[in-house]
Amino acid sequence: MSFELFSNLVGAFFTLCIFSFLYKDNPFYQMSEQLLVGISLGYSLVLTYERVFIPYFYQPIFLKHEWILIIPSIIGLFYLFRFSSKLSWLSRYPIAFSMMSVGASVALAMHTSILVQMRQAMVPIENINLALIFIGTITVLLYFFFSKAHTGVYGQFVNIGKWFMMVGFGASFGLTVMARISLLIGRIQFLVNDVFLALKQAFFG
Amino acid sequence: MAEKKSFFVWMQSLDRRWIYLVVALAIIIPLLIPYNSDNVTTPPTENVYQMVDSFAGREDRAVLLSFYHDASVMPELYPMQIAIIRHCFERNIKVFFLSFLPTGAPIIDMAINTVKEEYPNIKSGVDYCNFGYIPAALIVPTVIGMGDNIATAVPTDAEGRKTENLPIMKGITNYNEMNLVIEFSGSTAGAYWLIYARPKFGTNIAVGVTAVMAADEYPYLQTGQYIGLLCGLKGAAEYEKLVDVFAAYRTPGEPLQPYIDENGNKIVPGRAFSKDILKQPEIKDLIKITTQTEAKFTPEEFELFLKSCPEKDQPLLQLAKQTVEGNIIIDVSKLDQDQLSPITWDTLNRLTRNTQYKFKVARVGMNAQSVAHIIMIIFIILGNIGYFLQKAQTTKK
Numbered sequence: 001m002s003f004e005l006f007s008n009l010v011g012a013f014f015t016l017c018i019f020s021f022l023y024k025d026n027p028f029y030q031m032s033e034q035l036l037v038g039i040s041l042g043y044s045l046v047l048t049y050e051r052v053f054i055p056y057f058y059q060p061i062f063l064k065h066e067w068i069l070i071i072p073s074i075i076g077l078f079y080l081f082r083f084s085s086k087l088s089w090l091s092r093y094p095i096a097f098s099m100m101s102v103g104a105s106v107a108l109a110m111h112t113s114i115l116v117q118m119r120q121a122m123v124p125i126e127n128i129n130l131a132l133i134f135i136g137t138i139t140v141l142l143y144f145f146f147s148k149a150h151t152g153v154y155g156q157f158v159n160i161g162k163w164f165m166m167v168g169f170g171a172s173f174g175l176t177v178m179a180r181i182s183l184l185i186g187r188i189q190f191l192v193n194d195v196f197l198a199l200k201q202a203f204f205g
Numbered sequence: 206m207a208e209k210k211s212f213f214v215w216m217q218s219l220d221r222r223w224i225y226l227v228v229a230l231a232i233i234i235p236l237l238i239p240y241n242s243d244n245v246t247t248p249p250t251e252n253v254y255q256m257v258d259s260f261a262g263r264e265d266r267a268v269l270l271s272f273y274h275d276a277s278v279m280p281e282l283y284p285m286q287i288a289i290i291r292h293c294f295e296r297n298i299k300v301f302f303l304s305f306l307p308t309g310a311p312i313i314d315m316a317i318n319t320v321k322e323e324y325p326n327i328k329s330g331v332d333y334c335n336f337g338y339i340p341a342a343l344i345v346p347t348v349i350g351m352g353d354n355i356a357t358a359v360p361t362d363a364e365g366r367k368t369e370n371l372p373i374m375k376g377i378t379n380y381n382e383m384n385l386v387i388e389f390s391g392s393t394a395g396a397y398w399l400i401y402a403r404p405k406f407g408t409n410i411a412v413g414v415t416a417v418m419a420a421d422e423y424p425y426l427q428t429g430q431y432i433g434l435l436c437g438l439k440g441a442a443e444y445e446k447l448v449d450v451f452a453a454y455r456t457p458g459e460p461l462q463p464y465i466d467e468n469g470n471k472i473v474p475g476r477a478f479s480k481d482i483l484k485q486p487e488i489k490d491l492i493k494i495t496t497q498t499e500a501k502f503t504p505e506e507f508e509l510f511l512k513s514c515p516e517k518d519q520p521l522l523q524l525a526k527q528t529v530e531g532n533i534i535i536d537v538s539k540l541d542q543d544q545l546s547p548i549t550w551d552t553l554n555r556l557t558r559n560t561q562y563k564f565k566v567a568r569v570g571m572n573a574q575s576v577a578h579i580i581m582i583i584f585i586i587l588g589n590i591g592y593f594l595q596k597a598q599t600t601k602k
Binding site: 022023040043044047048051052055056098101104105108109111112116117119120133168171172175176177178179181182183184185186187188189192193 | 399401573
């Protein structure tokens with residue numbers, strides 16, 4: 001038996017363990033779930049050590065003697081004080097530094113998510129699609145304007161926004177079903193081709 | 206009427222495990238018995254394909270693929286990655302890879318190796334470059350830094366080689382050359398590229414997302430901030446089809462690999478995207494997902510093909526040919542691979558249009574997807590009828 005087939009059999013065993021939850025909760029499912037968490041964490045830890053700690057901490061400080069990097073390293077270590085009740089305030093400093101990137105992204109995110117989107121919503125209404133987008137945008141925005149009661153003609157108008165959202169939710173639901181079925185297809189393709197047919201090939205030629 | 210009612214009421218109380226079983230069978234059966242179904246391509250996928258294809262054979266253009274996901278969403282994203290990498294290798298397009306997630310790095314290796322098996326001439330550092338895992342804390346400096354100089358922002362590749370010394374970097378400095386970023390993700394696809402790279406450097410962004418996330422990404426596509434979008438398994442199946450119809454297409458006699466013609470021009474085999482070609486009835490022969498073993502030629506094409514083969518193979522091919530309805534057909538399953546030279550064998554197999562399983566995974570999956578969707582729709586309709594009948598019955602009581 002080749003190593004590839006053996007590893008596929010291990011994968012198939014854990015796939016079936018996870019699927020067994022569909023019948024009911026059981027120890028095989030729980031074991032697989034906990035193994036997944038443990039292996040992912042262990043893998044990330046080793047990779048982070050190799051790709052972050054060594055090139056960005058050990059090599060610059062201990063091999064290249066870039067001593068200035070000790071300061072951000074110490075600030076980074078302050079994260080660990082989260083676990084101390086007396087010194088947990090120190091962990092706010094690295095958090096404050098990391099928040100800088102959030103600040104830096106505000107202006108650009110406004111451009112991407114608001115200004116460009118708004119500009120594209122203000123194009124001349126030349127076809128039925130653009131008309132629908134125009135009506136949808138206005139009515140949905142008004143639906144979330146709560147300073148005026150949704151009654152009378154105004155209420156009926158903003159109700160159109162609710163219908164637009166319903167269509168949106170329906171599309172999202174359809175796509176979600178598609179996504180979940182795709183994941184199942186992926187697993188079954190693995191079981192059928194990489195395990196069942198490979199076993200058949202290995203033992204019966 | 207009473208009988209029908211009781212059926213729907215029975216449906217309402219049906220144990221959900223029976224439904225799981227029916228859905229599982231609806232998926233397993235089409236996978237075990239594949240059939241040839243068409244897959245209509247949509248503009249968001251075609252736009253990504255055309256943009257990637259516009260870089261074919263160019264020294265001064267490259268694509269960056271960002272794997273921002275782990276194994277949990279691989280069934281949807283992996284086939285599209287394989288299809289895009291295959292497109293790049295077929296059409297001699299420089300391609301870079303990176304992942305901001307530790308668990309994304311091995312998926313890059315797996316994807317490259319899966320496609321590379323069929324392209325022995327493709328070399329790391331020359332035709333592609335894998336930057337590997339870049340810590341998430343460095344996303345912003347990396348995305349912005351690459352706008353200035355890629356080799357400075359990512360000094361080494363995943364194998365520890367200096368980026369600036371790699372042959373692939375010849376003609377590539379920043380986003381002016383690496384002008385297309387495609388991010389694959391099951392969550393916030395393209396967000397960093399859209400915020401930091403596009404407004405500042407004008408980088409073209411495309412995304413490959415799970416179907417769940419597609420609804421969130423469409424507004425950015427509609428406003429032109431994304432040049433294209435691949436939506437789940439369907440997007441992957443569309444891209445696979447486009448690669449088979451255009452990038453991997455070879456006419457008899459055409460070399461399989463890129464070559465330099467007598468005038469010194471680099472010629473990249475395959476053909477450019479065209480809507481008209483997609484409408485041709487012959488396309489059905491190029492996109493079959495069932496196993497194909499027959500290479501079909503017109504007499505003129507066969508002559509051209511023979512001329513391109515080594516002399517020692519020509520008598521064997523003459524013996525193996527069959528004439529059916531004025532066309533010449535060679536069945537590769539009746540030939541001995543060891544008797545033919547590798548180039549003839551590869552070309553002949555290419556001309557059978559028999560796509561390898563790994564390059565049609567999404568299309569095979571879409572067969573099962575179609576059946577499963579029909580079953581789901583039936584369940585939803587039956588469930589709703591049952592619900593309203595039960596409601597009416599309760600009101601009556």
